[in-house]
Amino acid sequence: MAVTKPHVGLVGLGTMGAALALNIAEKGFPIAVWNRTALVARNFHAGAGNLADRIVPTETLADLVAAMAAPRAIILMVPAGKAVDAMLAALAPRLGPEDLVIDAGNANFHDTNRRAAQGLPFRYMGIGVSGGEEGARHGPAIMAGGTPEDWTRMASVFRAIAAKAEDGTPCADHMGPDGAGHFVKAVHNGIEYADMQMIAETYGVMRDGLGMGTTQIAPVFARWNEGVLRSYLVEISAAVAAAFDPVTGGPILDMIVDAAGQKGTGRWTAIEALNLGAPIPVIEAAVMARNVSARRGERAAGEALHGPAPSRAEVSLQDLEQALIAGKILCYAQGFAMMTAAAGEFGWALDMPAIARVWRAGCIIRSAMLNDMAEALSQDPTRNLMLAPFFADLLRQTTPALRRVVAAGALHGLGLPALSAGLAWFDLMRTARGTANMIQGQRDFFGLHGFQRLDGLDRPHGPWAPS
């Protein structure tokens, strides 16, 4: 059957690109596809089953452009960085001013800002897409940047292919101009790192503190997934812990090397938070922990010299669950506060409840708690989540357990950097009279940097200053 000439095209038929192209075709949008190796596009088309008649495989970039009807919307699913710039340069002479190129990779939002400002001869949009291969195929969460006009133009496609929240709302929305979509995706990934790290820390307490075997740990995560912690990441942690290795017959988790990979999005979030002066210590701790995890040799030398964790910990599984709930709230409170800071800094009208709603389904950090976060943020979008009545209550209930878990970790030599960082931030944030008066005194003492007085008197220096 002849295909209507598509308005939508896709470049890059790797795992994610291929899944996204099938999703788009399945939702009724004809799509032209191109891959650097032409055979890949041909094979993709041949394997597309009953969706093949909506897919136009093309051999060259020129073919791709020719196969599409104007105005075109070409989605790039190529590795972030140089490959995107190379594709934009290759497309520049072939596209018209009303054609739109959409970078759907994990771009650094500074790159997206730069590309949007560089005067490309076509329209340009950066979108954050989350959910892995499964999400791309059956419904990702989509965080779109770019102009409102381009969002309006693409909204029907994005909403059709996106995951749907339990109330049926598509998890696709416009975050703001330029790199705003990629920025929100980076924060999503920072939170993803933190959620994963805190789950790994509770796993470590069960394994090394309580001496539980992997097969005993799996049902604990499965149980947690039925309560307040219901989320994709807790669900897959249960599945990972429950899976067996066909080679040894034992739990596969016990065979996996304890060094985490990373492509950089968590680090970008931490760097950006430092630039913004926005405290996100749980995410920073998670990035740090991945970096430490990679240093296996040094860790082994450390254990040989300083000895393993001294003794078993006295922690209940209920405390661990409560600690994870508290840590999660604190981490998200930091992430949303960082986005509020970014909105002020970059002049973006980031819609916090809308972001929480987009994250409710499809993405890696999807969880039941995001419904309550969306609700709390719609009451007051800039109020820190730890101050919202619902979460303040939950923190009152769960922070005592977080204290016990962190204290047990410290006493028994179990590193819990993300949970500890969450607790330390919480304690700083609930202390009206902090300790920075000492810092200000020190700064003035050695550098005459001045300070403000509590009584408002205009005496900016201490008695140590020369008069």
Ligand code: 6PG
């Ligand atoms: C998503 C994920 C995804 C990310 C991987 C790997 O939202 O679907 O965030 O975009 O690339 O999770 O990230 P790391 O290699 O940095 O762990």
